[in-house]
Amino acid sequence: MSETALVTEVLHGHVACWTLNRPKQLNALNGALIAALGKMVEEVQQRDEVRCIVLTGSGEKAFVAGADIKEFANFNSAEGRELAERGQRTLFDAIALSAKPFVAAVGGFALGGGLELALSCHVRIASGNARMGLPEVTLGLIPGYGGTQRLSRIIGRGRAMEMILSARMIKAEEALTNGLVSKVVEREALLEEALKMAGKLAANSPKALQAAIHAVQASGSPEGYEVEIDQFGRCFANEDFKEGVAAFLEKRKPEFPGR
Numbered sequence: 046m047s048e049t050a051l052v053t054e055v056l057h058g059h060v061a062c063w064t065l066n067r068p069k070q071l072n073a074l075n076g077a078l079i080a081a082l083g084k085m086v087e088e089v090q091q092r093d094e095v096r097c098i099v100l101t102g103s104g105e106k107a108f109v110a111g112a113d114i115k116e117f118a119n120f121n122s123a124e125g126r127e128l129a130e131r132g133q134r135t136l137f138d139a140i141a142l143s144a145k146p147f148v149a150a151v152g153g154f155a156l157g158g159g160l161e162l163a164l165s166c167h168v169r170i171a172s173g174n175a176r177m178g179l180p181e182v183t184l185g186l187i188p189g190y191g192g193t194q195r196l197s198r199i200i201g202r203g204r205a206m207e208m209i210l211s212a213r214m215i216k217a218e219e220a221l222t223n224g225l226v227s228k229v230v231e232r233e234a235l236l237e238e239a240l241k242m243a244g245k246l247a248a249n250s251p252k253a254l255q256a257a258i259h260a261v262q263a264s265g266s267p268e269g270y271e272v273e274i275d276q277f278g279r280c281f282a283n284e285d286f287k288e289g290v291a292a293f294l295e296k297r298k299p300e301f302p303g304r
């Protein structure tokens with residue numbers, strides 16, 4: 046991938062580290078970046094060598110400072126709706142429903158669409174200097190990339206409502222307390238910690254990770270328990286299950302084929 050790519054990839058074993066690369070704009074999500082990332086999310090589903098993805102932003106100041114305000118400044122109602130729908134489908138939902146887990150390494154600002162991107166990921170780790178919020182109402186908007194739904198599910202409706210209506214930015218410690226992130230580490234240790242976490246996930250059965258993501262994403266819906274039963278049953282047909290059980294009985298580490 047070229048040095049000027051909007052998203053750069055570095056492979057660490059089975060973990061791909063993707064860095065959003067618009068540091069001068071604090072990695073604000075413009076259409077090109079959303080399209081590039083969406084394409085990578087689609088393609089990575091077919092890449093057997095990648096079992097987990099770490100998503101992070103370039104530069105010291107920001108994970109992502111939101112959707113690119115300059116780009117949607119003159120949108121009308123239909124254009125706004127269309128862009129929200131396309132963005133949600135091709136990127137935010139695509140990450141949330143990805144068969145492979147995404148770990149967001151949130152260093153600095155994660156605002157608006159940037160926080161929504163982190164919310165789409167399956168695990169979030171933040172640095173001590175992280176600042177997270179959904180400031181859309183200060184622009185006369187509401188979160189349009191799934192923020193009203195995912196933030197409510199992750200931290201509860203009351204806390205999400207307060208954050209969204211007040212546009213308040215929260216610090217890493219508060220995000221840890223309310224469950225928005227799983228861990229807070231020093232800025233210098235962020236990527237290493239995220240890669241370590243991703244490595245742990247990648248060591249587990251890819252088929253089971255896929256099934257677990259599917260089932261957890263259905264939590265709260267009326268079909269949630271049925272989805273869990275169905276996914277549980279499907280696991281027994283996988284080679285990964287046979288390898289996991291064999292490895293346990295033979296007292297060795299499993300080597301999952303991912304089938």
Ligand code: DAK
Binds near residue numbers: 069073157181184189
């Ligand atoms: N968009 C475009 N450029 C941005 C940006 C953004 N969201 N955030 C920062 N930048 C640019 C700044 O304009 C500046 O560029 P230059 O002026 O140097 O050319 C550069 O990044 C550095 O920013 P600052 O100079 O402002 O840096 P500071 O450290 O002073 O402040 C800050 C950092 C993060 C507090 C500040 O930059 C800031 O408040 N940024 C905006 C945060 C924000 O409101 N983000 C947008 C949230 S709303 C939609 C779907 C979704 C959305 C919208 C539409 N449709 C479907 C249509 C989502 C909206 C949002 O994300």
